[in-house]
Every structure is written in structure tokens, then in C-alpha cells.
Amino acid sequence: MTDKFQQFADRLDSALLQGDNAAIQDILAECTSAETARLLESQPPKERLQIWALVPTSSCAKVLLALPKPLRRTLIQQTEETRLIMGLSQMQMDELADIDADLPMPVVSAMVQAMDAQRRQRYERVRDYPDNSAGGLMDVDSSALRADVSVKAALRYLRRLRQREGELPEHLDSLMVVDRDNTLLGIVPLSLLVSTEMDISIRELMSTQVTRFTPQMPASSVAQVFKDQDLLSAPVVDDEQKLIGRITVDDVIDVIQDEADKALYSQAGLNTHPDMFAPIVRSATRRALWLGINLLTAFLAAWVIGLFEAAIEKVVALAVLMPVVASMGGVAGSQTLTLVTRGLALNQVNRNNIIRLIGHEFSIGALNALLWAALVAFIALRWFGDWQLGLVFGLAMVIVLITGVVAGASIPMLLKKIGIDPALAGGVVLTTVTDVVGFFAFLGLATLFIL
Amino acid sequence: MTDKFQQFADRLDSALLQGDNAAIQDILAECTSAETARLLESQPPKERLQIWALVPTSSCAKVLLALPKPLRRTLIQQTEETRLIMGLSQMQMDELADIDADLPMPVVSAMVQAMDAQRRQRYERVRDYPDNSAGGLMDVDSSALRADVSVKAALRYLRRLRQREGELPEHLDSLMVVDRDNTLLGIVPLSLLVSTEMDISIRELMSTQVTRFTPQMPASSVAQVFKDQDLLSAPVVDDEQKLIGRITVDDVIDVIQDEADKALYSQAGLNTHPDMFAPIVRSATRRALWLGINLLTAFLAAWVIGLFEAAIEKVVALAVLMPVVASMGGVAGSQTLTLVTRGLALNQVNRNNIIRLIGHEFSIGALNALLWAALVAFIALRWFGDWQLGLVFGLAMVIVLITGVVAGASIPMLLKKIGIDPALAGGVVLTTVTDVVGFFAFLGLATLFIL
Known part of the structure; x- marks a missing residue:
């Protein structure tokens, strides 16, 4: 297809x-x-x-x-x-x-x-x-049954309804049951309606354990409940439990897709629905904002390097190796950041387990830090024939890799606390931290031990 | 919730x-x-x-x-x-x-x-x-109707079926219609079955325009069709059009979620379903692989810097500013990369529009390049009081920003051509390109114009 x-x-x-x-x-x-x-x-x-x-x-x-x-x-x-x-x-x-x-x-x-x-x-x-609420998602043409009629009468009602309206609402898997005041009493799956005796009453047939939404509920929460409970449709009721609409799974799929796309696009500072062929000036402006923010953080890192100009002038190998330190910190951190940001969005990371999670990430980071520190120290030693440089390079690698994973684990929660979307800002903040720490650690250690 | x-x-x-x-x-x-x-x-x-x-x-x-x-x-x-x-x-x-x-x-x-x-x-x-095929997604307990019976007889059959099996299959929104040899003839939505005359035949009621899948079809294509056609369920048939199963939307939602998660996680070199609390050694090993690949590319960039040691020794400001060049190229490129990789996955980017898309991205990149080149040139001039440095910095910025967006637009298609998942490898390849080009352009231009 x-x-x-x-x-x-x-x-x-x-x-x-x-x-x-x-x-x-x-x-x-x-x-x-x-x-x-x-x-x-x-x-x-x-x-x-x-x-x-x-x-x-x-x-x-x-x-x-x-x-x-x-x-x-x-x-x-x-x-x-x-x-x-x-x-x-x-x-x-x-x-x-x-x-x-x-x-x-x-x-x-x-x-x-x-x-x-x-x-x-x-x-x-x-x-x-608003679009991103249960009220924005719902259909309002929901046909409902009364509880006190028989299955036979219900089928007759549905027949007349279809004759009048031409067709029943799309994606109908179940019917709502209401009382005279339109208060929601329960739902009847169509699969039950087609496989039961004709003289039974809707009240006996209906399930009263109904997942229901209020119109104010955020669309993302609705989607989560649909996924958790494998729903095909669900009623929306007002504060008095009166039926006002119905949410169907096809609209929920769009929400799920949008949420996932948003997580992906916002990492790169793009709109939720970037238009590939949007007018050039409009696209350029939107991206310029993101480049501007990143330029600020890049200059912050440059400023840190600038503090150590004297060291670089004496040992130019520092300039050669320093981007390796910063880049490895960024990569290690972004793995953790992706994991934790997504876990936060999926409700798997919460205040109860964040501390343990940071500890877990610290251990993973430390293990990798030792491995890579030993390797890069050896490479630097062979490349520049300077064991002090190798040592400093390896030490800086340990510091930046551990900083990266711990920052990657902590930043999303901190951003969420202060009301900033971690999916949007997490990457920039992380890179700033790993760059600044990476350059500072490497050049700082070099100043201490080599010069 | x-x-x-x-x-x-x-x-x-x-x-x-x-x-x-x-x-x-x-x-x-x-x-x-x-x-x-x-x-x-x-x-x-x-x-x-x-x-x-x-x-x-x-x-x-x-x-x-x-x-x-x-x-x-x-x-x-x-x-x-x-x-x-x-x-x-x-x-x-x-x-x-x-x-x-x-x-x-x-x-x-x-x-x-x-x-x-x-x-x-x-x-x-x-x-x-396999799990990721239509065959892996389908349920096999699909109850089917015969075409030559009346609605009344069909309802009687369903009643008996439910009495025998306890309940009808989950998420039933429609029934398949088959002939004596189990060949799929059509489907009847339950909403039609509950709103029609009792003496009409299933053949008259059924829709014969049925979206059907073969068991070999990839799950991701099934999901796309479900989304495009707003399906709740669809039959799976073998090569002879015999009904072998039924795919329901709740399983398709899992596929959609998995695909989206995969796009997000693979960017960071993580498993599709990373376990936050996986054993430390296992997590560390998986991530070490990714760090190792990135270390290779980082050393490649370091090697480029190493070519210009003499230049850096003379003008140490080059070392201060060079990470800014590389980082801006990476950011600009990753915006385009995200856009194009996702577009490729969603079938919006294809061989018909990729050239125009690269042209479009080139224009956006050029516009931003001029803007930021002017600004950073000015900053470098004020910081280091060296107009030649400012000029070289600005020029390098133009080169790397344009390279970034063009690489970001081309890499996913090229990777797909040679059978590598763009979502997995795109970021690494892009960073390698922008780092190497960025350092080479900045330090190379400096060697030409300043020294």
C-alpha cells in the first residue's frame, strides 16, 4: 500500500x-x-x-x-x-x-x-x-437509547433513525444509554445488541462501568486512557453527567500521532506540523529563532574556551582534542535525555522514581566513562606522545560523560517543574551544560597539570 | 486521568x-x-x-x-x-x-x-x-456470516455463537461475509445490521469494496492504511482471497506508537523500547556502541583541526571560535534532517520532490546564513578586534549553514537508498559532515586570509 x-x-x-x-x-x-x-x-x-x-x-x-x-x-x-x-x-x-x-x-x-x-x-x-481538549475532539451527533425499552424496540428506533438521517454516525461500535434528562446511564456495545434476545431490556444489557470524559480534559490524557483501556469510543459528559458528545478512536489516533510528532519536531525547534514547502521567509524566521538560541549557548562555550587561551597557545593539542570531549558528553547526555523526556511524557518517570533513575544513569555513565576514558587517553598518548595530555584527556572524559548522563536525567524534570516543555528545551540546555563542563574540565585540568 | x-x-x-x-x-x-x-x-x-x-x-x-x-x-x-x-x-x-x-x-x-x-x-x-507483519497483528477468531442468509438468520446465528463462546470477539464493529469456501465476499458494519429490516439478505447489505491485507504486508503499511481510511478493523486474506484473520484498530495504535517511539529513540541510538531500569551492564554496552561510533566521528573532526595546528598556534582565537561554527552547522542541519526524515517515513518526501525540497532548504539556509554570518562577524570583530578574523568567521558560517541544510535534506534519502535507516544513522552522518566542513572551512579560510 x-x-x-x-x-x-x-x-x-x-x-x-x-x-x-x-x-x-x-x-x-x-x-x-x-x-x-x-x-x-x-x-x-x-x-x-x-x-x-x-x-x-x-x-x-x-x-x-x-x-x-x-x-x-x-x-x-x-x-x-x-x-x-x-x-x-x-x-x-x-x-x-x-x-x-x-x-x-x-x-x-x-x-x-x-x-x-x-x-x-x-x-x-x-x-x-479548544482543539486539544476532549470537547474539541468529540462528535455531537451521538444517538442514544433509553434504558427502559426492549432490544426489539431499540432496533426499531435505530431503523427509523437511519431512515431519517440517511446513515448512522460513523464508527459506531456502541450506543449510549440515557434517561429522560439525557443523563448518561451506561453503554451497550453493538456486538451485544446483535447477539441477544429481542425481549430483554436495554437496562439489563447495558454496562454501567463506563469510562467517561469531561469536555475540559486535555486531549493527550484522553489518548492515554483510550490506549490503556483499548477503547473504540467513549462518551463526554458535563458536570451533571449529561451526555454531550462522543469521542471516537479515529480522532484519538490523530492525537497520538500529533503528540509523537511534536516530541520529534520540538527537539529540533520546529513547528508541530512543519510544512516542507512553507514560504521561505516564514521558515527561515522560525528557524532563525532556534539558531539564535543555539548561538548564545555556543558563544557561552566559546567564552569558556577563551578563559584558557594561554593554555591553548602553549599546548595546541588541547584545541585539537577539546571538541571530542564536548561531543562525547553531548552524545551520552542526549541518550539519557531522550529516555527520560519520553518516560516523563508517558508517565513512566515521576517524582517517585526520578532519584533512583538518576542513580541508575550515573552507574551506566560511570561504566562507560571508565571504558572510554582509558581508550581516549591511550589514543592521545600515541597521537601526541604526551602522557600528561592523555591523563587529562581521560579525566575530562570521565567528568563530562558522567555530567552528561546526570544532566540528561535531571534536566527534563527540572524544566517540567518550572513549566518549560522538556521536549523543546531539553536538548539546548543539555548541550550548554555538556559543552561548558567539557571545555572547562579539559582545559582547566590541563592548566593545572600540564602547564 | x-x-x-x-x-x-x-x-x-x-x-x-x-x-x-x-x-x-x-x-x-x-x-x-x-x-x-x-x-x-x-x-x-x-x-x-x-x-x-x-x-x-x-x-x-x-x-x-x-x-x-x-x-x-x-x-x-x-x-x-x-x-x-x-x-x-x-x-x-x-x-x-x-x-x-x-x-x-x-x-x-x-x-x-x-x-x-x-x-x-x-x-x-x-x-x-513475524510480529511486524499483518499476519502478526491479526486475530484469528473472526466470526463470519454467509451472504445468502437474512438479517434475522444472521442475528440468530450471532446469538447462538455468543451463547457457545461466552462472548463475541473484542472490538467488533463489523462482520466479514464469506462464501462456502471461506472466500471473502464483503463486510457488514454492525451499525447497519442493527438498523435494517429483518428480511433483507446479508448479500444486499454488505459492502464489497473492502480494504483487505495479506499476511506478509508490513505492519507500518497496515497502520498507514488504517489512518488514511479511518478503519476500525479489516480482514486479512491469503492469496486465494480466503479469510484468515482480522486486524483491529487497538493493535494498530500500538504499531503507530511504536513507530513514533522508534523514530525518537533511534536518533539517540537507543532500543525501540528502552527499559529505564535495564541491568546496568546491558544498558552500558548498548550505549557504548553508540558512543564508540560518535567517538570515531569526533576524532575525524579532531584530525581536521590537527591539520591546522600551525594556524591555531598563531591565532588562538581560532580555537575559541571554531566550536561555534561547527555547532551552528549541526543545529541548522538537524532541523532539516528531522523534517526530511519524518517526511520520508510519512511518504511525503519521495523521489519526485526531493530535488525541489533540497532547493527550498538551500534558500532557507542561505537566508539564515547571511543573517547570522553578519552578526557573528561583527561579534568576532568586537571581541578580538580583528576584522580579518570576523570576515573569515562570517564566511565559514555561511558555508557551514548552507552545507548543514543541504546535507540534512540529502542524507536521509541517500541512507535510505543504500538500505540504512535514516532515523538511526542520519544524525551521526550529519554531525560528521557539519563538523568536518565547519572546521575545514573556518581554519582553512583563516590559513588563506589571516596567516
């Missing part, structure tokens, strides 16, 4: 080259909205607009939803309002609420005016929840 | 401290198997064994399945065979096939001997598929 997507990409490329719009339309007709979104992402801006114009109006809504935010915003800005209104008119209310901030005001008002009272009410209910 | 887990961790910690096994059992009774697995992961080896001994035998199977492999293997080795046999006896055959390689031979034979013919056949069918 990976190859299938590569085939789409290949065909699209030759169609673009030949300016063959009919062929592009054929390709788009074969793609799911997620695949179309990925094809758009992998193209430069000009080609994106050309392809986007050929996406059937009926697919616009789903493709826009599948795109990462920055690209979605750009495309919306370059789409005619009439096309937007037509394309989005069939959208679910909770989906509309996800993208309305990016839509032009006239489009939003036109759409709100065209809504019937029920849809407008649904829309207004979900509009104000 | 995050807080709920933190509460479990806190309670567990104080129970461990007081040696209160009854309290530990209470906590474990409240946890899902995934939560128990996370609690085990966050504890050091001794405490793990103590907790593991208190996990009810009936939960052993699910907890073992939820654990990352290395820890699972360790726990199995330290569990009595009778407890294993009892704990695993109720396991699904496809789940058993996932862990049997880690079980002691006597346990496996005891379990195989206790199986009835049907279970043994199922087990043997899935045993040989």
Missing part, C-alpha cells in the same frame, strides 16, 4: 508535468481524503493550488480536515468563498467548529445562517472548546 | 515502602493491564518482581502482552512455570503466538498439548508470521 501511494505520487507528477488536469482529477478520484491531503503536502505551493482547484467540491471538507493547520489555512485563504460554502455545507458541526477560526467571516456567517436550529445549537455547543 | 495514574504510582510507592502487599494487591485490582504494565516499567528490578508476584494469575497474560519486549522476557524468565501455564491458558491463540518465543519450551509444549484441535490449528496458522 505504501507502493500504492508512491504510484499516486508518480502519476500526479507526470500529470502535473504534462498539465493534464483530467489525469489529475482521475488520481484524486481514486484517493481517500487523507491521501489527497498527503499529496498536497508533498507538493510545492504552485502545484498545490493547481491540484486543490481540481479536488471535487464534495471532498473539500474532508481534505481540509486531513491537512495540517498551517497548510489548511493557506489553502482556505486562496479558495473562493462560494466554493468554500458549497464544499463545507455538509460538514459535521463538530468538524466545522475545528476549522471555523481559519474561515473568512462571511463564510462562517453564511453557514451559520443556513443551519437549522438543532445544528446551530450543536455548533454553538462545541465551538468554544 | 493522568493524575489518576500518578495517584496509583504514589500509592504503590508508599505500599512498597511499608512492605504492605495487601495494599499493592488493592492497587493492582483497580488498574487496567496497560496501567499495571506502566507501573511495572517505572519501578526498579527488585520492586518489579515483588509487584509482579502480586499480579493476579488471571491478569498475567494481558499484563505480559502490554509490556515492552525486553521487560516481558525478563519477567517471564523469573516466573514459575506453573504460574505461567495457568496465567496464559486463557490467552487468544494469536496473542500466544506473539509471546511464545520468550516462553520456556516446557510451557509452550504443555499449552499446545492442552489445546483442542481447532485452537491448535489457529495457533499454528499465526505462529510463523
Whole structure:
């Protein structure tokens, strides 16, 4: 299937080259909205607009939803309002609420005016929840059963519901059960509903041990619970336990993917959804910020080296070897940093085990420190024929490797305490520590023992 | 819910401290198997064994399945065979096939001997598929309908099936439809089955456009298709389109999480599932390998510096500033590297757009290069009062920043071409390039212009 997507990409490329719009339309007709979104992402801006114009109006809504935010915003800005209104008119209310901030005001008002009272009410209910909350994730069109009816009556109700609405909500694996006031009583898995006697009541069938979410709950916590409990869907209730919506696993998968991507991208100071073909100035500005921060820390390290100019002038081998010390400290530390940062995000590292974890990392670091210190000391001795230099090099290596792992283990927790995202800032802080300590240890020891 | 887990961790910690096994059992009774697995992961080896001994035998199977492999293997080795046999006896055959390689031979034979013919056949069918394939992911207990029966008859069949088996398979959102020879004809969503007329036939109801997988398909491709098509489950068929199993979304989520974790961990040369409290010597060995590779590249950079010893001896400021050059190149490159490596994994970067992407990155790099070159040249001029040094510093910065982004964009594709995982090796190769180019450019230019 990976190859299938590569085939789409290949065909699209030759169609673009030949300016063959009919062929592009054929390709788009074969793609799911997620695949179309990925094809758009992998193209430069000009080609994106050309392809986007050929996406059937009926697919616009789903493709826009599948795109990462920055690209979605750009495309919306370059789409005619009439096309937007037509394309989005069939959208679910909770989906509309996800993208309305990016839509032009006239489009939003036109759409709100065209809504019937029920849809407008649904829309207004979900509009104000942030994307990264349970409220932002939920669907509001959940069909619920009453507890006091029989299975037979429930099936009749569902039949009528489908006749009226055309189809039941997507990804339905279970039905919520509510009382007259819409208070959540339980859920009934569809697999139970299709395999039970007709005269049994829903109340007897339903499970009352239901994992439920409040709309304010962060999306990342929702995702964790879905993973822990292998859920396919779960109800969202307000403070009075009234059913207000339903979260389905397909939206949770997007959260899981986003969280994981964020961990990866933020290490390099990139946006959560970096657009490969974002305008050059915008990309450059974002990255410049990161380069600027790193320049500061690099100059801090340079300043430390500057303190020992006299030593370097006398023993120039120090300049040759010092980057090795700093680099090894950085590598050792970043292994620990990755482990602990991820453990923190996954709730495996917490205040109860951090001290033991630092101790554990210290032992690993010390073991590696002894191994590598002996080796590098020997290499320096052979290279420069100076046993004092070898000794100092080895000692500095011990110091920086141990500092690296201990810093790598401690920094994420400390950053989290003061409210900074460890995934974002951990690497910079670690490198600063290992560079400064590395240069200071190596050049400082050299000044003491060699000069 | 995050807080709920933190509460479990806190309670567990104080129970461990007081040696209160009854309290530990209470906590474990409240946890899902995934939560128990996370609690085990966050504890050091001794405490793990103590907790593991208190996990009810009936939960052993699910907890073992939820654990990352290395820890699972360790726990199995330290569990009595009778407890294993009892704990695993109720396991699904496809789940058993996932862990049997880690079980002691006597346990496996005891379990195989206790199986009835049907279970043994199922087990043997899935045993040989690798974990990271569709065959390794699938469940084999899929219940299928015949096309020529009515909805009413289908519901009766499901009722009898549940009475016989106790419950229907987990996570059932749709039923496969097969003919007499078990050839897959289509699927029927349960939501359709509960909302249709009783006398309609399954053939009329079923959808024949079914996404299906072959058992050999890589798990990562399966996950991509699940995401693209928002699937909850999908059939696995053999070459003759005969139904052999069913993949459900909860297992796919684990694949997605694993792939994302792998991308993160492999950057730092760690295992896919690093165990925070793995035995010290084992952890140290694994990391030593990575440190060794990095030491080689660091010495390569040192060798480049060594070529210019004479220059450094005369102008010691070169030694002070050279790490700044190398570090900025590394940072600029790693941003591009992260972007392109991830894009490659997500199929957004391919042979069709890599050249344009490199061009795009070149422009971003050039823009930033000019900005930072001007600034650092000025700083060097003010610091050391030497305009030639400033000029050389700025020029070297331009070279290394542009080299960094171009290398960051090209390396992942090149590594993939020669069959090396870009997520694993990209960072090391990039750092080598930026270090060598950075030192060479700065010290080389200095030799040309200053000396």
C-alpha cells in the first residue's frame, strides 16, 4: 500500500508535468481524503493550488480536515468563498467548529445562517472548546437509547433513525444509554445488541462501568486512557453527567500521532506540523529563532574556551582534542535525555522514581566513562606522545560523560517543574551544560597539570 | 486521568515502602493491564518482581502482552512455570503466538498439548508470521456470516455463537461475509445490521469494496492504511482471497506508537523500547556502541583541526571560535534532517520532490546564513578586534549553514537508498559532515586570509 501511494505520487507528477488536469482529477478520484491531503503536502505551493482547484467540491471538507493547520489555512485563504460554502455545507458541526477560526467571516456567517436550529445549537455547543481538549475532539451527533425499552424496540428506533438521517454516525461500535434528562446511564456495545434476545431490556444489557470524559480534559490524557483501556469510543459528559458528545478512536489516533510528532519536531525547534514547502521567509524566521538560541549557548562555550587561551597557545593539542570531549558528553547526555523526556511524557518517570533513575544513569555513565576514558587517553598518548595530555584527556572524559548522563536525567524534570516543555528545551540546555563542563574540565585540568 | 495514574504510582510507592502487599494487591485490582504494565516499567528490578508476584494469575497474560519486549522476557524468565501455564491458558491463540518465543519450551509444549484441535490449528496458522507483519497483528477468531442468509438468520446465528463462546470477539464493529469456501465476499458494519429490516439478505447489505491485507504486508503499511481510511478493523486474506484473520484498530495504535517511539529513540541510538531500569551492564554496552561510533566521528573532526595546528598556534582565537561554527552547522542541519526524515517515513518526501525540497532548504539556509554570518562577524570583530578574523568567521558560517541544510535534506534519502535507516544513522552522518566542513572551512579560510 505504501507502493500504492508512491504510484499516486508518480502519476500526479507526470500529470502535473504534462498539465493534464483530467489525469489529475482521475488520481484524486481514486484517493481517500487523507491521501489527497498527503499529496498536497508533498507538493510545492504552485502545484498545490493547481491540484486543490481540481479536488471535487464534495471532498473539500474532508481534505481540509486531513491537512495540517498551517497548510489548511493557506489553502482556505486562496479558495473562493462560494466554493468554500458549497464544499463545507455538509460538514459535521463538530468538524466545522475545528476549522471555523481559519474561515473568512462571511463564510462562517453564511453557514451559520443556513443551519437549522438543532445544528446551530450543536455548533454553538462545541465551538468554544479548544482543539486539544476532549470537547474539541468529540462528535455531537451521538444517538442514544433509553434504558427502559426492549432490544426489539431499540432496533426499531435505530431503523427509523437511519431512515431519517440517511446513515448512522460513523464508527459506531456502541450506543449510549440515557434517561429522560439525557443523563448518561451506561453503554451497550453493538456486538451485544446483535447477539441477544429481542425481549430483554436495554437496562439489563447495558454496562454501567463506563469510562467517561469531561469536555475540559486535555486531549493527550484522553489518548492515554483510550490506549490503556483499548477503547473504540467513549462518551463526554458535563458536570451533571449529561451526555454531550462522543469521542471516537479515529480522532484519538490523530492525537497520538500529533503528540509523537511534536516530541520529534520540538527537539529540533520546529513547528508541530512543519510544512516542507512553507514560504521561505516564514521558515527561515522560525528557524532563525532556534539558531539564535543555539548561538548564545555556543558563544557561552566559546567564552569558556577563551578563559584558557594561554593554555591553548602553549599546548595546541588541547584545541585539537577539546571538541571530542564536548561531543562525547553531548552524545551520552542526549541518550539519557531522550529516555527520560519520553518516560516523563508517558508517565513512566515521576517524582517517585526520578532519584533512583538518576542513580541508575550515573552507574551506566560511570561504566562507560571508565571504558572510554582509558581508550581516549591511550589514543592521545600515541597521537601526541604526551602522557600528561592523555591523563587529562581521560579525566575530562570521565567528568563530562558522567555530567552528561546526570544532566540528561535531571534536566527534563527540572524544566517540567518550572513549566518549560522538556521536549523543546531539553536538548539546548543539555548541550550548554555538556559543552561548558567539557571545555572547562579539559582545559582547566590541563592548566593545572600540564602547564 | 493522568493524575489518576500518578495517584496509583504514589500509592504503590508508599505500599512498597511499608512492605504492605495487601495494599499493592488493592492497587493492582483497580488498574487496567496497560496501567499495571506502566507501573511495572517505572519501578526498579527488585520492586518489579515483588509487584509482579502480586499480579493476579488471571491478569498475567494481558499484563505480559502490554509490556515492552525486553521487560516481558525478563519477567517471564523469573516466573514459575506453573504460574505461567495457568496465567496464559486463557490467552487468544494469536496473542500466544506473539509471546511464545520468550516462553520456556516446557510451557509452550504443555499449552499446545492442552489445546483442542481447532485452537491448535489457529495457533499454528499465526505462529510463523513475524510480529511486524499483518499476519502478526491479526486475530484469528473472526466470526463470519454467509451472504445468502437474512438479517434475522444472521442475528440468530450471532446469538447462538455468543451463547457457545461466552462472548463475541473484542472490538467488533463489523462482520466479514464469506462464501462456502471461506472466500471473502464483503463486510457488514454492525451499525447497519442493527438498523435494517429483518428480511433483507446479508448479500444486499454488505459492502464489497473492502480494504483487505495479506499476511506478509508490513505492519507500518497496515497502520498507514488504517489512518488514511479511518478503519476500525479489516480482514486479512491469503492469496486465494480466503479469510484468515482480522486486524483491529487497538493493535494498530500500538504499531503507530511504536513507530513514533522508534523514530525518537533511534536518533539517540537507543532500543525501540528502552527499559529505564535495564541491568546496568546491558544498558552500558548498548550505549557504548553508540558512543564508540560518535567517538570515531569526533576524532575525524579532531584530525581536521590537527591539520591546522600551525594556524591555531598563531591565532588562538581560532580555537575559541571554531566550536561555534561547527555547532551552528549541526543545529541548522538537524532541523532539516528531522523534517526530511519524518517526511520520508510519512511518504511525503519521495523521489519526485526531493530535488525541489533540497532547493527550498538551500534558500532557507542561505537566508539564515547571511543573517547570522553578519552578526557573528561583527561579534568576532568586537571581541578580538580583528576584522580579518570576523570576515573569515562570517564566511565559514555561511558555508557551514548552507552545507548543514543541504546535507540534512540529502542524507536521509541517500541512507535510505543504500538500505540504512535514516532515523538511526542520519544524525551521526550529519554531525560528521557539519563538523568536518565547519572546521575545514573556518581554519582553512583563516590559513588563506589571516596567516
